[in-house]
Amino acid sequence: MLKQYLLTPGPTPVPERVMLAMARPIVHHRMPAFTAIFNEAAEGLKWIFQTKQPVLQLAGSGTLAMEAAIVNTMKRGDKALCVVGGKFGERWRNICKAYGIETVNLDVEWGHAVDPQAVKAALDADDKITAVFSQANESSTGVRHPVEEIAKLTATRERVINVVDAVSALGAFDLPMDKAGFDVLITGSQKALMLPPGQAYIALSDKAWARTESSDLPKFYADLKREKKAQSGGETAYTPAVTLTIGLVESLRMLKEEGLENVFARHDQLARATRAAVEALGCKLYAPTAPSPTVTSVWGPTGLDTGKIVKQLRDKYGVSITGGQDAVKGKIFRVAHLGYFGVFDILTSVTALEMALTDLGVQIQRGVGTAAAEAILAAGPPQK
Amino acid sequence: MLKQYLLTPGPTPVPERVMLAMARPIVHHRMPAFTAIFNEAAEGLKWIFQTKQPVLQLAGSGTLAMEAAIVNTMKRGDKALCVVGGKFGERWRNICKAYGIETVNLDVEWGHAVDPQAVKAALDADDKITAVFSQANESSTGVRHPVEEIAKLTATRERVINVVDAVSALGAFDLPMDKAGFDVLITGSQKALMLPPGQAYIALSDKAWARTESSDLPKFYADLKREKKAQSGGETAYTPAVTLTIGLVESLRMLKEEGLENVFARHDQLARATRAAVEALGCKLYAPTAPSPTVTSVWGPTGLDTGKIVKQLRDKYGVSITGGQDAVKGKIFRVAHLGYFGVFDILTSVTALEMALTDLGVQIQRGVGTAAAEAILAAGPPQK
Numbered sequence: 001m002l003k004q005y006l007l008t009p010g011p012t013p014v015p016e017r018v019m020l021a022m023a024r025p026i027v028h029h030r031m032p033a034f035t036a037i038f039n040e041a042a043e044g045l046k047w048i049f050q051t052k053q054p055v056l057q058l059a060g061s062g063t064l065a066m067e068a069a070i071v072n073t074m075k076r077g078d079k080a081l082c083v084v085g086g087k088f089g090e091r092w093r094n095i096c097k098a099y100g101i102e103t104v105n106l107d108v109e110w111g112h113a114v115d116p117q118a119v120k121a122a123l124d125a126d127d128k129i130t131a132v133f134s135q136a137n138e139s140s141t142g143v144r145h146p147v148e149e150i151a152k153l154t155a156t157r158e159r160v161i162n163v164v165d166a167v168s169a170l171g172a173f174d175l176p177m178d179k180a181g182f183d184v185l186i187t188g189s190q191k192a193l194m195l196p197p198g199q200a201y202i203a204l205s206d207k208a209w210a211r212t213e214s215s216d217l218p219k220f221y222a223d224l225k226r227e228k229k230a231q232s233g234g235e236t237a238y239t240p241a242v243t244l245t246i247g248l249v250e251s252l253r254m255l256k257e258e259g260l261e262n263v264f265a266r267h268d269q270l271a272r273a274t275r276a277a278v279e280a281l282g283c284k285l286y287a288p289t290a291p292s293p294t295v296t297s298v299w300g301p302t303g304l305d306t307g308k309i310v311k312q313l314r315d316k317y318g319v320s321i322t323g324g325q326d327a328v329k330g331k332i333f334r335v336a337h338l339g340y341f342g343v344f345d346i347l348t349s350v351t352a353l354e355m356a357l358t359d360l361g362v363q364i365q366r367g368v369g370t371a372a373a374e375a376i377l378a379a380g381p382p383q384k
Numbered sequence: 385m386l387k388q389y390l391l392t393p394g395p396t397p398v399p400e401r402v403m404l405a406m407a408r409p410i411v412h413h414r415m416p417a418f419t420a421i422f423n424e425a426a427e428g429l430k431w432i433f434q435t436k437q438p439v440l441q442l443a444g445s446g447t448l449a450m451e452a453a454i455v456n457t458m459k460r461g462d463k464a465l466c467v468v469g470g471k472f473g474e475r476w477r478n479i480c481k482a483y484g485i486e487t488v489n490l491d492v493e494w495g496h497a498v499d500p501q502a503v504k505a506a507l508d509a510d511d512k513i514t515a516v517f518s519q520a521n522e523s524s525t526g527v528r529h530p531v532e533e534i535a536k537l538t539a540t541r542e543r544v545i546n547v548v549d550a551v552s553a554l555g556a557f558d559l560p561m562d563k564a565g566f567d568v569l570i571t572g573s574q575k576a577l578m579l580p581p582g583q584a585y586i587a588l589s590d591k592a593w594a595r596t597e598s599s600d601l602p603k604f605y606a607d608l609k610r611e612k613k614a615q616s617g618g619e620t621a622y623t624p625a626v627t628l629t630i631g632l633v634e635s636l637r638m639l640k641e642e643g644l645e646n647v648f649a650r651h652d653q654l655a656r657a658t659r660a661a662v663e664a665l666g667c668k669l670y671a672p673t674a675p676s677p678t679v680t681s682v683w684g685p686t687g688l689d690t691g692k693i694v695k696q697l698r699d700k701y702g703v704s705i706t707g708g709q710d711a712v713k714g715k716i717f718r719v720a721h722l723g724y725f726g727v728f729d730i731l732t733s734v735t736a737l738e739m740a741l742t743d744l745g746v747q748i749q750r751g752v753g754t755a756a757a758e759a760i761l762a763a764g765p766p767q768k
Contacts, residue, residue, distance in 0.1 A: 004409070004417075011410045011626060022627075023407040025388070026395045026580050028704055033388075059582050060444040063622040064605045098604040190623065196410050198443050198582045198625030218602060220482040221448045238447040239574065241582030241625070242395060243406075320412055 002318040007349050009139050009168055009295040009322065011190040011197055012339035018194060021250040022243045029242055035234035041245050042231065044252030045201055048170065048260070049185060051177035055203040056227045059241040062167040062188035065200035067095050068222035069163050069184045073211040074101050079128040081106060083114045087140035087325050088165060092133040099217050104129060110141050110327055113290035116149035123153060123160060132162045137169035140325045142297030142334055143287045151181040161208050167191060171255065172267045172338055173293045183208040189244050194251040194340045199244040265382030267293045270337035270346050273376040277350040278335070280372035281357065281364050286332045294338035299331065301362045306333040312356040319352040343377045386702040391733050393523050393552055393679040393706065395574040395581055396723035402578060405634040406627045413626055419618035425629050426615065428636030429585055432554065433569060435561035439587040440611045443625040446551040446572035449584035451479050452606035453547050453568045457595040458485050463512040465490060467498045471524035471709050472549060476517040483601050488513060494525050494711055497674035500533035507537060507544060516546045521553035524709050526681030526718055527671045535565040545592050551575060555639065556651045556722055557677045567592040573628050578635040578724045583628040649766030651677045654721035654730050657760040661734040662719070664756035665741065665748050670716045678722035683715065685746045690717040696740040703736040727761045
């Protein structure tokens with residue numbers, strides 16, 4: 001038996017309580033029993049989005065919600081400013097392109113956060129830009145972007161909205177939608193919300209909802225006005241992913257029991273422990289200036305294809321982490337601390353890494369990564 | 385304890401084996417363990433679609449697959465012939481409209497199947513029509529449309545494809561894609577495939593795939609060319625509904641164990657028993673000339689709002705069936721026999737109906753519906 005440990009930044013592990021809730025007999029989505037479940041999930045989503053706006057549930061992956069953000073708030077002739085510093089930034093650009101929306105690309109060196117001054121300069125230079133698209137957390141590089149600073153820039157510009165992909169961020173660190181002034185905020189089920197993939201969530205500010213009135217891009221399944229109307233009545237326009245809504249109620253209850261501040265502090269603590277461990281092992285952080293609270297990206301030891309580390313961890317130890325994608329494939333590896341992660345998931349990653357690196361001939365001292373992590377984790381789970 | 389019986393035409397009951405399979409720990413969708421699962425599901429889908437074509441798995445509801453069918457095979461200036469004889473026929477028209485595709489509507493009286501001669505006449509009258517959209521089973525009315533006849537009409541027309549929504553049909557009665565010549569065939573997870581909602585499946589003929597090369601409607605999440613490329617490599621373009629793919633492997637195994645012929649014969653037997661029972665109770669079939677093998681629609685007793693029957697069944701007996709939608713709301717009720725349904729699910733519906741009708745003051749003789757159903761069901765499950 002090679003016991004399996006899923007320690008990836010999405011899908012993330014699903015708590016036993018949630019798995020059991022989802023294994024219950026199916027409920028019909030147009031019946032009162034489901035409406036009660038749906039409404040509890042909808043209220044919980046408002047709580048975790050920190051918004052008074054309705055948070056819509058969509059049957060699909062995060063990419064569907066990204067597409068919905070574009071086709072509902074943009075119109076022909078609009079220009080989009082896309083912050084592109086990783087695979088998901090590129091996705092914003094690609095979806096815009098598919099719908100004929102011209103993009104201005106703010107290319108950011110991978111591993112770095114966008115400079116808000118560069119966003120300001122781009123907005124000042126082109127008044128045809130009507131939206132800024134970015135990631136709260138670019139999970140392909142493990143970078144946290146300053147989306148609150150971007151929101152300040154768009155708040156003073158009547159014709160510009162900010163759209164934040166928080167798929168690998170929301171519920172893991174503080175992204176208070178209404179307070180920060182995010183106009184569109186998106187997440188997915190399989191990250192901090194501790195569910196299997198298959199459901200996405202999206203909320204719009206009043207400013208963004210106003211834009212849906214003049215948006216002229218074609219849409220049907222992703223039509224948010226139709227969903228808003230249906231969901232205000234406790235059901236969805238089309239058949240929802242019923243089991244995920246049932247699971248969502250359970251996972252939101254767990255997060256409420258822990259408390260939002262503690263959830264954020266836990267992610268921060270696990271992230272700090274992970275960074276301390278890999279640095280103690282002599283590895284260099286890939287994103288030292290803006291490290292993500294949900295996934296730590298690390299340069300591989302010089303000359304070593306990080307794909308080999310990922311494979312060794314998976315095949316010999318049953319530990320699944322992720323490597324680099326696209327431009328940094330083979331160059332970095334990524335250790336997750338997102339969602340249903342506790343102290344010993346981090347220590348599993350770190351001890352497995354110590355063994356795998358040694359297996360692959362990297363000169364490290366066993367136990368030094370572990371010691372560095374323990375020093376931070378011994379404080380116990382955050383309790384505020 | 386009011387024990388609940390979900391006897392609706394979607395979501396349909398999920399077998400215990402499938403629920404347990406889906407309750408297993410989550411698997412990462414970019415790892416070899418998932419590829420093996422994904423490929424088994426993909427092969428099983430080809431078997432149940434009766435096609436050599438790849439059957440693509442989409443994270444979303446059946447409506448997403450309907451939209452995908454349109455945006456991938458149509459181009460600006462094309463006209464669509466939509467068979468509209470119920471709520472889902474109207475959906476074809478509405479999605480076409482959302483994408484600027486002009487429609488010719490072949491309106492069919494609700495409760496009746498389309499006449500293939502009317503389809504032929506419409507095609508002959510307008511050579512700008514490049515596709516016929518219809519339902520194999522219009523679940524809002526409980527009607528089976530002659531989609532094989534429509535396929536014969538389009539087969540001889542080089543520029544016309546036929547697109548079949550088989551969401552509430554595929555896997556319940558014989559729809560052999562390659563043999564019948566369906567160009568696009570669609571289904572969803574929550575019907576005959578016995579899964580929770582949240583995944584849709586779509587296959588295209590060579591003729592339909594050729595159309596994707598010239599299709600110029602905007603798409604991203606529903607881009608089937610991108611999905612075909614990704615799925616030929618054992619993964620999806622975007623994060624899939626992992627648990628549903630895992631469940632699909634299990635439900636397809638169950639269907640294979642039963643055998644496709646027996647699955648179809650079981651649905652036919654249950655449908656005949658249901659029709660015999662309601663007629664014995666003095667109720668009139670809503671669609672006597674083209675009754676659906678998956679859902680039986682029935683006129684309510686004169687003067688009685690069928691919503692009251694549905695409510696009585698649900699609130700007093702815990703039995704969930706469905707009423708009429710839109711134009712026939714309050715006028716019909718619908719008894720399902722779709723997916724994980726056996727003999728005693730039908731007898732539950734029939735006996736509950738006998739009790740509810742009596743409660744509501746309808747003069748019926750208790751047991752006559754049951755007797756009529758038993759006479760058909762006593763033959764035992766079909767074994768070919």
